[in-house]
Amino acid sequence: MNKPAPKPRPVPRPTENTRFFWDAARRGRLALQYDPDAGRYQFWPRAISTATGRRNLEWREASGRGMVYSYTVTHVPTAGFEDRTPYIVGLIELDEKVRIIGNIVGVAPGDVAIGMRVRVVFETLSDDIDYFAFEPDSG
């Protein structure tokens, strides 16, 4: 049996709703959906506010700063992550009071901690997609 070729890291396929997010990412900015009626952000992006049930949403560039709400050190890699093991996946609570899952880079697995301050960084996945990750934010 032939060994199957390794699968590459999945690359997002933007939708009508998420185009702004990925355009902002290419400029090195993290964008979040904001619901002006409820006065709050939501993540992940979708075409309706989960607070009001209305589609009245706007995109805002966010601070890109937050803290590690939880994290896990991954020892069994997914597609495209084989050469990074072990790598950190974080659940980050942004200062805008939403949570986002992303890699935590620039810190050894043994040195990451819940409560640690982080800020967004981007890595290029394709010609069209820069993907967010987080690194320690010393201030």
Added chain:
Amino acid sequence: MARNFLAAQDVCIVAYGETRIDRRTGRTAYELAAEVAEQLFAGTGLKPGGIDGVTFTVPLSECANPFWSNYATDYLGITPRWLQTSDIGGASAIGNVARAAMALQNELCETVMLIGADAPSSKWSAVYGSYRNEFWEPTGIQGPPGAFGLLMNRYCAQYELDFAGLGALAVAQRNGAVVNENAYERFRKPITVDDYLTSRAVSTPLRLLDSVMFCDGANGLVMMRTDRARELGFENRVYPFAYSEITNFACAEQTPDITETGFSVAGPEALAKAGMSPADIAMFHPYDDFLIAVMLKLEQIGFCERGRGSQFLRDTDISPTGALPINTGGGQIACGQPGLAGGGVNLVEAVRQLMGEAGERQVPDPANALVTGIGVIPYGRSWGSSNALVLVN
């Protein structure tokens, strides 16, 4: 509180079936469904023409077919007058018991076959939409183990997690699989707490022995109205007695405590409907995709305080003859998880116990069982669906 539509015990379970659980069998969900259906026909004396209601759990291995339940009932020679496929994952098995009860009570059908059959270790056809392509898969998160790694680590930050307590659960469930001839053969040997503690990290702090492994298999039940079961001579009856279900607990909250789950709602509600407290439960058959899910359920249903689940597991005899028998047949972690038919592993074991047919792992004279289901791994929370079913005999 809502009316308990199961209080009258006017519907019952009269038969159960289960195939052996095995890995990479090369068999299809259709073939596995046929094997368990044959058991259910033989156990009831019914033929395909005698079944007029059917429930399924949508299989990972066949979910690309949007007409799964049509194809599968046609395959089995059944002409349903009521047909239900549930897609709340591992919550579907007991969810279908509640749905079948409602169909029977409302006379949409007379005899329901409830089947879970899946073969994800042989064939995979699931493709997820929504946030998955853009915000989940490119992060390298290791699927359910990654999500549970995040959940466990957060729990560790808020409470004291004694991993030896989870190890005690792993050991007890393995002991169940050792005496369960349907368990995946490779798992039918005992392990120690130390084996658990030293098993390799998958997605920290989650270890290999915290986790289920995808296998192939099928399980099922037959349900009918109680008056009809009496007429037909089914003497060994098990009654669904109380049920509660919740999906997407706290999903519109942006920064919830992710250690708090839908079982904080569904668990106490099911018990209240049954007029029971946790101390009244004779045995617990919780859906076990990961050990910590069982522990969180113990806390949130009310068997112990928040934050004390691992100590409870460490200090309680959870064997078949213990104070609170848990997953006596090994559960999914020790038997192998037959994909989205997995919820039926816990459910069928509870029914087998209540019918007094569990052999050397039989719980002495159990009066009732609490069975739970878990469905779907959501984004940055615990799980999607939580449900709880009280069974009595």
